[in-house]
Amino acid sequence: MNPIPVRPTQHIAHARDFDEWRTQARQLLQADIPPASVTWQDGEDSHADLFATPSSSAQPPPAQGSSSPIRIGRDQLTLLRNAARYRTGGVDQGADQPRWPLLYQVLWRLTRGDATATHPADADGRVLHQRWHAVKREAHHMHAFLRFHRRDDALGERYIAWFEPAHDVLDLGAEHFADRMGGSRWIIATPEGGVSWNGSALDYRHPCPDSWKAEARAATDRVNGDEDHTLWRTYFASTFNPARLNHKVMTQHMPQRFWRHLSEGDLIPAMEAKARHGGQRLAQETSVGQRKGKALPSGRAALPRGPSGEK
Amino acid sequence: MELIDKLSILADAAKYDASCASSGAPKRSSRGKAGLGSSSGMGICHSFTPDGRCVSLLKVLLTNFCLFDCQYCVNRRSSNVPRARFTPEEVVRLTLSFYRRNTISGLFLSSGIIRSSDYTMEQLIRVAKLLRETHQFRGYIHLKAIPEADPKLLEEAGRYADRLSANIELPTLTSLKTLAPEKELGTIHAAMGHMRQGIDAANDDARQDARQPIRSGNPRRQAPRYAPGGQSTQMIVGADATDDRTILQSAQHLYRDFRLKRVYYSAFSPIPERPAGLPQAAPPLLREHRLYQADFLIRSYGFQAEELLNAPGNLDLEIDPKLAWALAHRDDFPVDLNRAEPAMIARVPGIGLRSVQRLVDLRRLRRIRYQDLVSLRCRLDTLRPFVVTQDYRPTDAHQDSVRLRQNLTAPQPAQMALW
Numbered sequence: 135m136n137p138i139p140v141r142p143t144q145h146i147a148h149a150r151d152f153d154e155w156r157t158q159a160r161q162l163l164q165a166d167i168p169p170a171s172v173t174w175q176d177g178e179d180s181h182a183d184l185f186a187t188p189s190s191s192a193q194p195p196p197a198q199g200s201s202s203p204i205r206i207g208r209d210q211l212t213l214l215r216n217a218a219r220y221r222t223g224g225v226d227q228g229a230d231q232p233r234w235p236l237l238y239q240v241l242w243r244l245t246r247g248d249a250t251a252t253h254p255a256d257a258d259g260r261v262l263h264q265r266w267h268a269v270k271r272e273a274h275h276m277h278a279f280l281r282f283h284r285r286d287d288a289l290g291e292r293y294i295a296w297f298e299p300a301h302d303v304l305d306l307g308a309e310h311f312a313d314r315m316g317g318s319r320w321i322i323a324t325p326e327g328g329v330s331w332n333g334s335a336l337d338y339r340h341p342c343p344d345s346w347k348a349e350a351r352a353a354t355d356r357v358n359g360d361e362d363h364t365l366w367r368t369y370f371a372s373t374f375n376p377a378r379l380n381h382k383v384m385t386q387h388m389p390q391r392f393w394r395h396l397s398e399g400d401l402i403p404a405m406e407a408k409a410r411h412g413g414q415r416l417a418q419e420t421s422v423g424q425r426k427g428k429a430l431p432s433g434r435a436a437l438p439r440g441p442s443g444e445k
Numbered sequence: 446m447e448l449i450d451k452l453s454i455l456a457d458a459a460k461y462d463a464s465c466a467s468s469g470a471p472k473r474s475s476r477g478k479a480g481l482g483s484s485s486g487m488g489i490c491h492s493f494t495p496d497g498r499c500v501s502l503l504k505v506l507l508t509n510f511c512l513f514d515c516q517y518c519v520n521r522r523s524s525n526v527p528r529a530r531f532t533p534e535e536v537v538r539l540t541l542s543f544y545r546r547n548t549i550s551g552l553f554l555s556s557g558i559i560r561s562s563d564y565t566m567e568q569l570i571r572v573a574k575l576l577r578e579t580h581q582f583r584g585y586i587h588l589k590a591i592p593e594a595d596p597k598l599l600e601e602a603g604r605y606a607d608r609l610s611a612n613i614e615l616p617t618l619t620s621l622k623t624l625a626p627e628k629e630l631g632t633i634h635a636a637m638g639h640m641r642q643g644i645d646a647a648n649d650d651a652r653q654d655a656r657q658p659i660r661s662g663n664p665r666r667q668a669p670r671y672a673p674g675g676q677s678t679q680m681i682v683g684a685d686a687t688d689d690r691t692i693l694q695s696a697q698h699l700y701r702d703f704r705l706k707r708v709y710y711s712a713f714s715p716i717p718e719r720p721a722g723l724p725q726a727a728p729p730l731l732r733e734h735r736l737y738q739a740d741f742l743i744r745s746y747g748f749q750a751e752e753l754l755n756a757p758g759n760l761d762l763e764i765d766p767k768l769a770w771a772l773a774h775r776d777d778f779p780v781d782l783n784r785a786e787p788a789m790i791a792r793v794p795g796i797g798l799r800s801v802q803r804l805v806d807l808r809r810l811r812r813i814r815y816q817d818l819v820s821l822r823c824r825l826d827t828l829r830p831f832v833v834t835q836d837y838r839p840t841d842a843h844q845d846s847v848r849l850r851q852n853l854t855a856p857q858p859a860q861m862a863l864w
Contacts, residue, residue, distance in 0.1 A: 249810055250807070250810050250811065253803070253806065253807055253810070254803055254820065254821060255803065255807055255816075255817040255820040255821050256820070257820075260820055274489070277489050278489050278490055278491050278492075279491070279492075280547055281546055281547055281548065282545060282546050282547050283546070284545070284546075293545060293546075295547075310483075311547075312476050313474035313475060313476050313483040314474075314475065314481070314482065314483040314547075314584075315475070315481060315545065316475030316476065316478060316479070316480055316481040316482070317475075317478075317479065317480075317481075318481065318545065334477065362542045362543075362546070363546075364449065365448070365449060365452060365539065365542070365543075366542075366543055366546065366548050368449055368452055368453050368456075369452055369456050369503065369539075369543070370492065370494065370500065371453075372452070372453045372454075372456035372457045372460075373456045373457070373459070373460050373494060373500065373504060374460075374494035374495060374496055374498075375460050375494075375496045375498070375714060376496070377496075377714045377715055377727065377728055378496035378497070378498070378712075378714065378728060378730065379495055379496055380495070380496055380497035381495060381497075382497070383493075383497030384493045384494070384495050384496070384497045386497075387490065387493050387497070387499065388490075388492065388493040396492065397546070397548065398492060398548075402495060405494070405495050406495045409495060415715060416714075416715050416716065416717055417460065417461070417519075417714035417715060417716060417728075418457060418519060418526075418716065418717055419453070419457040421453065422453055422454055422457040422526070422527060423717060425454070425527035426527060427524070427525035427526045427527050427528075428525065428526070428527065428528045429522070429523050429524060429525045430510065430511070430512075430522045430523070430528075432514065432522060432523070
């Protein structure tokens with residue numbers, strides 16, 4: 135039995151991403167280090183820790199521990215991995231718990247037989263599920279609201295997009311668009327990372343190259359897009375039913391922070407205003423209603439009778 | 446006419462069809478292949494218009510010329526609307542262009558009836574065929590089925606489309622005869638029957654394939670799919686005096702007999718120069734909302750239509766159908782969450798399907814307490830009279846339903862805003 139130390143040793147662990155965290159966590163678990171004795175740092179091992187206490191009490195996690203493997207369920211691992219994509223410290227996120235200590239706390243409980251640690255009714259589990267839900271939602275937002283603009287280059291057809299994800303979902307979006315776009319070449323630029331697809335392979339860059347950022351932002355902000363840009367905006371305006379105006383439901387599904395980079399975003403306030411001021415009586419789009427109409431004469435080419443002879 | 450004008454007219458003409466889902470397609474990908482497009486079973490809403498409706502597919506009519514004169518329809522023969530017609534190539538161009546920009550996940554194509562039902566159906570198929578075979582498009586395609594069309598054409602349509610639909614529009618013989626005399630309820634049912642047979646046969650083949658080891662990597666060796674996303678339909682609400690009980694019974698019958706994936710309920714929206722006999726009121730959106738809630742209870746919660754409405758009339762507008770049922774069946778409550786069957790827990794007002802699953806998972810590990818309902822964010826005010834946990838029994842379980850209902854519904858404002 136180990137003697138109880140007079141002063142508890144504090145371990146420092148570094149992780150930049152989930153896989154690094156996992157390696158560190160495995161070592162700590164195998165050495166039986168409880169969560170309270172670990173300080174987690176976002177970043178590489180080589181970076182100095184600005185808030186380090188005198189180094190005599192700080193130790194990196196032991197490299198060798200007991201050899202028994204740590205096992206958790208695959209669903210639980212997915213939950214941890216996806217909750218780790220959540221970016222804490224944003225405007226809406228308030229006093230968020232940092233991710234690595236939370237994940238280690240949950241992992242610690244799981245390996246001690248407390249399966250409720252990942253259940254949504256549990257205090258820790260609830261945070262994980264909320265984060266995973268937010269991450270899933272943001273990935274879905276990326277699939278839905280990202281807009282490609284066509285910008286051919288010397289090699290031919292090419293597409294570029296600007297997107298500002300609230301969480302680390304760039305790879306989830308990139309895989310989706312690789313399936314979708316087939317052989318077309320494209321680039322996605324975000325404030326943090328970027329990714330390009332040359333028709334057969336994904337190329338991730340962190341940080342995103344400035345040239346990509348500049349071109350993507352220019353393509354998105356330019357008001358005078360090409361002919362198909364105008365066609366899309368025409369479609370959007372026409373498919374709207376003013377008799378069913380419902381601002382609340384629209385903004386619940388499509389948060390306003392995305393409107394800026396949508397090809398149709400600037401149309402929305404005008405469409406709403408028009409609907410409110412009288413256009414709400416009819417479902418028909420007003421510009422269509424103003425065109426010349428055409429009633430068709432009856433008795434034109436009678437329909438063939440059905441198989442039973444009835445009409 | 447310019448393409449942009451055609452698009453403006455034919456998108457406006459198509460907005461009355463509520464079905465727009467891009468879900469239910471099998472997994473497809475264009476990675477490493479010629480062509481473009483993917484699908485994954487889950488739909489994507491690429492944008493939302495200010496009516497709160499999702500823009501998921503390019504939803505247009507091939508043409509809004511029409512031989513029929515259905516009274517509720519803006520495109521009816523006698524209507525004075527601007528008319529237009531796309532060429533199949535124009536629809537293909539729009540679909541591919543919008544798809545690459547990531548503004549849609551596929552195409553929803555319907556049409557007015559021109560020349561004949563067969564001819565119209567052939568034109569729709571032509572668009573789908575161009576997309577699938579010439580452009581190797583693997584995104585979503587939803588085609589309307591023209592009910593009088595030759596069953597062979599319906600069969601062909603199913604090979605290219607992920608979903609097919611024939612709209613019932615009005616659930617009874619009488620209302621159809623009054624408002625759409627050229628349509629036949631029997632013909633629509635027959636078309637749905639053909640589609641169901643095709644879908645069932647393809648599903649059987651797919652199951653057979655799944656049982657055998659994969660013989661080759663060539664997907665053409667496997668059985669061809671037929672509308673893998675199934676079929677759906679739509680009913681118009683509020684165009685005539687048909688009540689909710691009739692609508693729900695009709696929907697239940699359609700789900701059972703034709704194995705539809707979805708029934709859509711579309712509140713009748715005012716159209717220009719509407720014929721006499723059709724209401725000029727704002728669309729009955731709250732009534733439509735209650736029908737969707739009831740529909741969901743039938744499809745996913747195990748309710749029968751007769752349980753929700755056992756007499757002629759409409760669903761309660763003030764409270765949702767699940768709460769209405771609970772208030773009328775107090776003998777089944779309170780439900781002990783630690784002992785009851787999941788299907789009964791699902792009938793507790795304020796507890797949704799996801800929470801039911803989570804509670805059932807949790808009670809394998811430990812006893813459920815009231816705090817768990819708080820953590821799972823169930824609707825506490827609603828469920829309180831109806832549940833028992835390890836540490837909680839309701840105090841108002843013996844209160845009569847009238848009083849309970851009063852307590853549960855918020856005080857009504859003087860004017861009820863119908864959105």
